[in-house]
Amino acid sequence: MSRYLRPGSIDEAVGLLSTDAALRIVAGGTDVYPSLGEAAARAAFLDIVRIPGLRGITRENEAWRIGAATTWSDVVRAPLPAFFDGLKLAGREVGAIQIQNAGTLAGNVVNASPAADGTVALMALDARVEIAGSDGRRVMPLGDFVTGVRSVALKPGEIVTALLVPDRPAKSRSSFLKLGARRYLVISIAMVSAVVDLDDAGMIAEAGIAVGACSPVARRLPALEARLVGVPPAQAADVVLASDADVLSPIDDVRARAGYRRDAAITLVRRTLAACAEAAR
Numbered sequence: 240m241s242r243y244l245r246p247g248s249i250d251e252a253v254g255l256l257s258t259d260a261a262l263r264i265v266a267g268g269t270d271v272y273p274s275l276g277e278a279a280a281r282a283a284f285l286d287i288v289r290i291p292g293l294r295g296i297t298r299e300n301e302a303w304r305i306g307a308a309t310t311w312s313d314v315v316r317a318p319l320p321a322f323f324d325g326l327k328l329a330g331r332e333v334g335a336i337q338i339q340n341a342g343t344l345a346g347n348v349v350n351a352s353p354a355a356d357g358t359v360a361l362m363a364l365d366a367r368v369e370i371a372g373s374d375g376r377r378v379m380p381l382g383d384f385v386t387g388v389r390s391v392a393l394k395p396g397e398i399v400t401a402l403l404v405p406d407r408p409a410k411s412r413s414s415f416l417k418l419g420a421r422r423y424l425v426i427s428i429a430m431v432s433a434v435v436d437l438d439d440a441g442m443i444a445e446a447g448i449a450v451g452a453c454s455p456v457a458r459r460l461p462a463l464e465a466r467l468v469g470v471p472p473a474q475a476a477d478v479v480l481a482s483d484a485d486v487l488s489p490i491d492d493v494r495a496r497a498g499y500r501r502d503a504a505i506t507l508v509r510r511t512l513a514a515c516a517e518a519a520r
């Protein structure tokens with residue numbers, strides 16, 4: 240028979256996890272339940288969404304803290320600086336409204352699907368992952384946290400408590416685009432998130448470009464990011480080369496062939512940069 244525990248604090252949650260290895264963390268449940276199917280009726284769950292302080296977005300020091308129980312709808316509705324627009328666009332395309340109301344950003348990241356839309360948008364923003372365990376808290380870059388398909392750097396008994404997004408200059412813009420077989424309720428064939436910070440002269444001072452569904456783990460495009468520095472935003476799309484996709488390793492599957500994914504990714508990179516330029520006008 241299923242067991243369902245609702246701890247009242249992170250310490251209690253960590254304590255329960257340390258004494259019962261069978262416990263499975265659940266937030267919105269939109270990945271957990273479909274993956275378990277009928278086995279859900281016999282599983283043991285640790286529901287973290289009602290832990291006080293775990294839901295919501297706050298600014299702390301130089302970063303924005305997105306608590307692990309924060310849903311996609313929370314992000315979409317939150318009054319946030321313009322550089323979060325790419326993350327909001329990703330959120331508006333996660334499943335449908337019902338999924339966005341229940342599903343969390345942390346769940347999206349920990350589930351570690353190569354097609355996780357949130358991971359791509361957060362990676363472009365240099366997000367870090369805050370983790371609590373019996374040894375205390377630690378923080379690591381999102382790029383190191385997701386280690387492979389369905390694989391993350393969580394040790395047994397650990398919980399993700401927040402995603403930390405570094406603050407950016409006021410003149411920072413971002414965008415997100417996803418390609419699927421249809422407009423809504425679709426697993427991405429490729430998706431891209433771009434963020435550009437502008438200097439006082441209006442040139443690109445820093446860029447973050449992340450591509451998803453084209454490798455086991457979402458990838459940044461560091462060579463392109465370096466070439467974009469000093470470029471006027473309106474010319475950013477012209478700087479993108481087909482060879483920028485060389486760091487990707489797309490596969491053929493039921494949704495698309497590898498070559499198509501590669502071409503689509505480059506087209507999406509150009510379009511997200513054009514969208515950033517438009518937003519900066």
Ligand SMILES: Cc1cc2nc3c(=O)[nH]c(=O)nc-3n(C[C@H](O)[C@H](O)[C@H](O)COP(=O)(O)OP(=O)(O)OC[C@H]3O[C@@H](n4cnc5c(N)ncnc54)[C@H](O)[C@@H]3O)c2cc1C
Nearest residue numbers: 264266267268269270271333334342343346347349356399
């Ligand atoms: C119909 C449908 C459409 C969808 N469409 C999309 C889509 O368009 N794009 C997309 O990216 N995803 C999509 N998803 C997948 C899913 O909705 C998202 O990944 C969502 O953000 C997962 O969040 P959750 O809170 O529901 O995670 P859960 O299902 O609760 O958990 C997911 C995993 O993370 C673990 N976990 C959750 N929170 C924590 C934590 N704080 N610490 C440690 N481990 C944790 C769980 O144990 C589990 O392994 C879709 C799902 C469905 C059912």
